[in-house]
Amino acid sequence: MQTPSTRYEIKLVTDEVNLPRIRAWLRLHPSCFSPVFYARQINNVYFDTPHLDSYSENLAGISVRKKLRLRWYGSDPSQLKSTLELKCKQSLQGWKVSQKFKTPLSLTKNSWASLRTQIRPMLNLELKDYFERYSWPVLLNQYQREYYLSFDQKVRITLDFSIRAYDQRLSLYPNLDRFVLPSGKMVVEVKANKEDKSFLSEALASLPLRVGKHSKYALAMEAILG
DSSP states (O other), X not given: OBOOOOEEEEEEEEEGGGHHHHHHHHHHSTTOOEEEEEEEEEXXXXXXXXXXXXXXXXXXXXXXXXXXXXXXXXXOOSSBOOEEEEEEEETTEEEEEEEEOXXXXXXXXXXXXXXXXXXXXXXXXHHHHHHHHSOEEEXXXXXXXXXXXXXXXXXXXXXXXXXXXXXXXXXXXXXXXXXXXXXXXXXXXXXEEGGGHHHHHHHHHTOSSOBOOOOHXXXXXXXXXX
């Protein structure tokens, strides 16, 4: 299990057509942002209760919000090298409690009931307790992510685009085919450690976007629920 560390996380939303503009802004920024990792596809399965308690807390603006998700990278759903993450947020600060699974999981050969049975014995006590209460698969989303880092290595920026979401609420097996129409939005996330908050403010000062609350999970659920 990874030890959680707290950092500042600022999310900004814009139309996906602005992706070239944001890339140009990063190249010309005084902090000299440059790519630090190859672009890749990120996939998440979000778990909730049948009453969508996590989603409701997000809408209500509860001070401390938590989301449980299974995350993996790449486009192959048959052999997942995955991590279960409990993502926590309080105001602008966020942290994660996570556990990588040594045993690959498959979304193409198993029902959700079978996958839950496989996951439970691999969890530590903290995540197992939360998983017992929030184990209903609600949503699967996918998006492309690009990674950038400032020259002084104080500020990290990610660009998430080509976002797709798949409703899982009524599916006995993972739904990998019927997706919700893309929103046409992209998410810019600016991150820094607590001690580097001033560098975060400097980076945001010239960003040609407005800071606002955003959750890809909540945005997809709004589209699904109408």
